Amino acid sequence: MSVDEDRWVKAVDLEDLWEGELMPVTVDGEELIVVHLEGGHISAFLSSCPHQGTSLAEGYLEEDKLVCPAHLWEFDARSGAGVNPDNTCLAQRQVRIEDDVVWIGRSAGEAVGHSSTRSNG
Numbered sequence: 001m002s003v004d005e006d007r008w009v010k011a012v013d014l015e016d017l018w019e020g021e022l023m024p025v026t027v028d029g030e031e032l033i034v035v036h037l038e039g040g041h042i043s044a045f046l047s048s049c050p051h052q053g054t055s056l057a058e059g060y061l062e063e064d065k066l067v068c069p070a071h072l073w074e075f076d077a078r079s080g081a082g083v084n085p086d087n088t089c090l091a092q093r094q095v096r097i098e099d100d101v102v103w104i105g106r107s108a109g110e111a112v113g114h115s116s117t118r119s120n121g
């Protein structure tokens with residue numbers, strides 16, 4: 001029930017992030033995006049595009065792909081893996097859903113490869 005706020009930061013209420021949308025958030029001074037895919041999967045990534053650093057907060061979703069607005073690089077919006085090109089990836093942050101709130105794992109300076117699908121709580 002309770003969330004360890006030494007490890008997790010409240011990012012956004014689920015009711016404010018509809019399926020098919022992404023939202024910029026700041027966690028511990030880092031600019032991130034939280035992505036809510038159709039079907040309920042939620043992921044969080046550093047917002048800086050690995051190509052030239054454009055903010056992915058201005059990007060958009062095409063089904064399960066996240067597209068950078070600058071030069072249209074595409075990423076798997078679940079894993080962050082590059083789709084086009086495929087030799088890159090986004091830095092992912094841990095996600096936890098608790099009481100209809102999206103919590104983001106504090107980075108401790110490292111990206112991690114884990115994300116979450118919304119469950120019944």
Ligand code: FES
Pocket residue numbers: 049050051052053054068069070071072073
């Ligand atoms: S900066 Fe994102 S594709 Fe170029």
